[in-house]
Amino acid sequence: MTIQRSDIEKLAELARIQISDENITATLDSLSNVLQLVDQLQAAETTGIAPMAHPLDAVQRLRPDTVTEPDCREAFQAIAPATDSGLYLVPRVIE
């Protein structure tokens, strides 16, 4: 499958990573190389093969529905870029 500049712009938006105009061509080239590699998968015969999510087919453990985590807000917010009154601050979203 070949990809184009417009695909890179769309991926950058989906992944929330800004890519400058001058870097789009280089990004396109390297992604094309990687996708060429992964396209080798298409040659594999996989009819009737179930996708494998876990090597030992383990499933998520259940646990009692009780509180296990203490309140660590102060410790967590001490490393945040911007907080106020226990809230995380971001640029204004609603005018």
Added chain:
Amino acid sequence: MHDKTLAQLSAGLASGEFSSVELTRHFLDRIQRLDATYNSFITVTGSEALAAASAADAKRANGNTVPPLCGVPIVHKDIFCTAGVRTSCASKMLDNFIPPYSATVVENFIDAGAVVLGKTNMDEFAMGSSNETSWYGPVHNPWDTDTVPGGSSGGSAAAVAARLTPAATASDTGGSIRQPAALCGISGLKPTYGRVSRWGMIAFASSLDQGGPLARTAEDLALMMNVMASFDPRDSTSLDLAVPDYTADLDASIEGLRIGIPKEYFDAGLNPKTAEAVQNAIRELEKLGATVHDISLPHSSLSVPAYYVIAPAEASANLSRFDGVRYGHRCENPADLHDLYMRSRAEGFGDEVKRRILVGTYCLSAGYYDAYYNKAQQVRRLIKQDFVNAFEQVDLILGPTCPNPAFAFGSKGDNPVAMYLEDIYTISTNLAGLPGMSIPCGFVDAKPVGLQIIGNYFDEARMLNLAHQFQQVTDWHERSPEGIA
């Protein structure tokens, strides 16, 4: 003291030959004098190490029975969260990140009384095979400082090889323990998926990531595994199985052990001199009574393509948490929330990390999921089935760890795929969730070569037994690089 193994250091502390404070000072002094050459550390925790060493000495002086690694220095790969000590994952994104909690692996070593000298360099978010993607600069291989140490656990491997620490923690998603172990002439073990807790180990590809040890000998890996392996209710994929004493079977005979040699691991891509070193090692094991059998892993060639769908897909989801809001890098003066996300992530991540996030986003985007992610998960089952079939005939599988010895910085050029193919022999064990190991088995052009040992699920003790027996009759693991005295 730095030439002693973990086992010898443990014995020396027990007999009173030296104290933990003396030992810790000795290694800290070496790091200070020598690591400017290797760049294997991101953070050195000297004062914390000396405090832990004093505490270990006091515990011993009081006549308490102490665990084997009490007072022994180790280092952690900078992917394991350490409460109060910066954990960067070698990324600008986390250059200012001081975790409020410690990984389970880190807690296990605290409980064991080990002394942590610092946090080691690595490829950014463990994405790389050369340690060239670290935001803190590349690590230099102690055997030849113009070459890479391998990756992503390059700092941990180089630090062990340069005798700046007797052992290190590391992690392996596609070969990140075994490949640097091979390139730096040391031993490394990637355990079965689910054996070592991933809680507090910064996630790259959650269905493949597994923590494990690096050290000089198989015996030392066994001592490290006794601390690292544990069932952890906080890791939803941790497996609730009893942890054996990994040192118990080291001395057992390997007479009659069936070794499988996959023909696909000796293909045209393998350096002929590497092949020769590996063949010599296999002959050595035959002399010890092991029997050798030709086997086939027919889907091996699909492992790299499958990996470069699954790992980036999982990475794109895992790394979405780095958004500049709650911790980590935030851009200056964001115009709005969208701009904050776009620029914080563009500035915080390096090129390889961005590339993998974009590839993963592509593979998971609407219309492509079946063609890529679902297909790769089907291929993954085929790869696993190859191993299941092989382990019906043999006990362990042996081959090269990687196709070539350490390569020069920048030698893989602009095409990322050239680098990806260095992991061609290690990736399939991650896809299958099997344990894999690398031990030194010779030299090519004065650079170390690794022998890979692949075991069945939870068969780490048997792998360590084979490796230990090999190390009783060879001395590759005792060789040290020039200039590290």
